[in-house]
Amino acid sequence: MKMPKLTKSYVDGLKTQEKPYEVWDSELKGFGCRVTSRGQKTYYFLYRCKDHTKQRLKVGVHGSIACEIAREIVRGWAGDVARGINPKDHNKKQKTEEKQDIMIKTFLDIFVEKYKKVHNKPSTLQRDLNRIRSSIVPFLGEIKISEVTQEDILQFQEKLKNVPGQFNRCHSLLSKAFNLAELWGYRPKNSNPCRGIQKYAEKKKERFLTNAELEKLDEVLKREEVLGVSSPYSLAAIRLLMYTGCRLGEVLNLQWEEVFLKEGYLYLPDSKTGEKTIPLNKSAKAILTNLRYEKENPYVFVGEKPGSSLTTLNTAWYKIRSLANLNDVRIHDLRHTFASLAIKQGVDLYTVSKLLGHKNIATTTRYAHLEMKQLIEATNIVDQIWQGKSQEK
Numbered sequence: 001m002k003m004p005k006l007t008k009s010y011v012d013g014l015k016t017q018e019k020p021y022e023v024w025d026s027e028l029k030g031f032g033c034r035v036t037s038r039g040q041k042t043y044y045f046l047y048r049c050k051d052h053t054k055q056r057l058k059v060g061v062h063g064s065i066a067c068e069i070a071r072e073i074v075r076g077w078a079g080d081v082a083r084g085i086n087p088k089d090h091n092k093k094q095k096t097e098e099k100q101d102i103m104i105k106t107f108l109d110i111f112v113e114k115y116k117k118v119h120n121k122p123s124t125l126q127r128d129l130n131r132i133r134s135s136i137v138p139f140l141g142e143i144k145i146s147e148v149t150q151e152d153i154l155q156f157q158e159k160l161k162n163v164p165g166q167f168n169r170c171h172s173l174l175s176k177a178f179n180l181a182e183l184w185g186y187r188p189k190n191s192n193p194c195r196g197i198q199k200y201a202e203k204k205k206e207r208f209l210t211n212a213e214l215e216k217l218d219e220v221l222k223r224e225e226v227l228g229v230s231s232p233y234s235l236a237a238i239r240l241l242m243y244t245g246c247r248l249g250e251v252l253n254l255q256w257e258e259v260f261l262k263e264g265y266l267y268l269p270d271s272k273t274g275e276k277t278i279p280l281n282k283s284a285k286a287i288l289t290n291l292r293y294e295k296e297n298p299y300v301f302v303g304e305k306p307g308s309s310l311t312t313l314n315t316a317w318y319k320i321r322s323l324a325n326l327n328d329v330r331i332h333d334l335r336h337t338f339a340s341l342a343i344k345q346g347v348d349l350y351t352v353s354k355l356l357g358h359k360n361i362a363t364t365t366r367y368a369h370l371e372m373k374q375l376i377e378a379t380n381i382v383d384q385i386w387q388g389k390s391q392e393k
Helices: 008-012 067-082 087-100 104-119 122-140 150-159 164-183 211-227 232-244 248-252 282-290 314-323 333-344 349-356 361-392
Strands: 021-024 031-035 041-048 054-061 265-271 274-279
Touching: 008 067, 031 067, 041 067, 054 067, 054 087, 067 087, 104 122, 104 164, 122 150, 122 164, 150 164, 211 232, 211 314, 232 248, 232 282, 232 314, 232 333, 333 349
Parallel strands: none
Antiparallel strands: 021 031, 031 041, 041 054, 265 274
């Protein structure tokens, strides 16, 4: 059968058969079109390397690429083969160069789609997106991914010296991104510019509310509940944080199907540390019992949009803490306070670890000094006996 010259009209007219088949061009050696049993038509280049092994390169799908353009691409590859160059290797090099030519801001979009959205929870993803948009892209975004140097990261660190915690979070984020950039071919191997750059030293922020402060906070919450100005869901969410030691995200994303009031617990199938059960004390149960259930909304703490949950407590919390004169208290400090109250009441570290949902008890040892204070008080009580005996003598 005489080989045809491949043209648009000729390829358009190729019929689908029961099995895939190939048609080769009469003028340009190795230029062909494969027709699948489903009718897809793809242009290929078939050639032999210097070692006589056969190679096949895909040019493109008919319709997405014009036949004459496919012909010119193959003509160029045929010229490479004649000069002893393997076009497959050349293509690979060209693709690598194209990858390494993109800007940081473009790569971070790829990083978010391919990695962050797959491996991170929505709350973590949102925090990192905010860091990328507000800090990383404005400073590094217009630099090519392959050209970011350690000096660039050091300058970025200097820019954020007044917000060391922000730099440290961005450093971790960028370090992971650059590791993946190497793995995906956007940077040379072992070229991570974050490597060797020390993060800023950070002090753990731990603020425990005193009994007097807790009383003041409770007083303000009661007054706001009576006035009815603040969202009842926001106020109830703050109270649930106080009474359970939950993380903010666990409360905001809580759904009614995860609440077991009769049994006295919450069941979270996917918390920060995985599957988790949270026991409810009487105060926590009362909060949930008195909350209004919104039809067609699965969330306990209802947001403004139909079917949504609260996404933040910032507005309510800033108002409450200001009225209570607790402006240095973060909402996460309610979790610290819950732990400190438990320890002051004689609850051991292991149990506190379980109440907070820590994966590792080592995380709970930050409260060990509180337990030690209780133990010292206990041993002083015993010591009173010996002091009394000493006085008797």
